[in-house]
Amino acid sequence: MGRRRLRIVAEGSLREEALEGSDAVREALPVEPEVVVADLTERVSSSRNRMRGQVNAVRFLESIGTDPRREELVLLLISDDIYIDGFNFCFGLAYGKSAVVSVYRLRSRDRQLYLRRVRKEVVHEVGHMLGLKHCRDSSCVMFFSNSIEDTDRKGETLCQRCAATLQRIAVS
Ligand SMILES: [Zn+2]
Numbered sequence: 001m002g003r004r005r006l007r008i009v010a011e012g013s014l015r016e017e018a019l020e021g022s023d024a025v026r027e028a029l030p031v032e033p034e035v036v037v038a039d040l041t042e043r044v045s046s047s048r049n050r051m052r053g054q055v056n057a058v059r060f061l062e063s064i065g066t067d068p069r070r071e072e073l074v075l076l077l078i079s080d081d082i083y084i085d086g087f088n089f090c091f092g093l094a095y096g097k098s099a100v101v102s103v104y105r106l107r108s109r110d111r112q113l114y115l116r117r118v119r120k121e122v123v124h125e126v127g128h129m130l131g132l133k134h135c136r137d138s139s140c141v142m143f144f145s146n147s148i149e150d151t152d153r154k155g156e157t158l159c160q161r162c163a164a165t166l167q168r169i170a171v172s
């Protein structure tokens with residue numbers, strides 16, 4: 001199975017986080033990631049809901065374009081808090097071949113714990129871009145994190161079922 005190209009676009013302050021995510025995703029999934037640092041300030045601020053003080057994740061992803069002919073997967077890593085309608089917040093969102101992960105609620109004074117959280121959320125959203133859905137196995141990276149405890153409990157790789165599903169998607 002060939003590796004899909006993945007571009008991880010990170011705010012300048014999140015370079016280390018992006019490199020961690022890149023390492024994790026290369027280990028866990030059939031993708032070839034590349035890290036790019038960019039100034040996302042304008043896109044972030046034009047997608048911000050002023051009442052909530054949070055970035056609308058769908059609007060933000062729409063602002064980067066969702067050309068279905070684009071082969072490459074794109075994941076954006078930002079520091080602002082994000083949300084989708086109907087939820088107080090989300091850690092990340094995948095939408096077609098684009099995804100966003102916010103580090104806002106992953107922060108911890110324990111740097112290693114924080115970076116592990118970033119790795120898991122990046123792998124999770126890239127899993128969605130590859131066609132995987134949520135998994136009921138609470139140790140699988142595709143388990144839905146409703147809280148940071150869920151993120152801390154799960155691993156950064158796919159369970160056997162999700163790995164098999166990914167194989168099936170790849171050959172179909
Ligand atoms: Zn998810």
Ligand SMILES: [Zn+2]
Binds near residue numbers: 136137143158161163
């Ligand atoms: Zn799974």
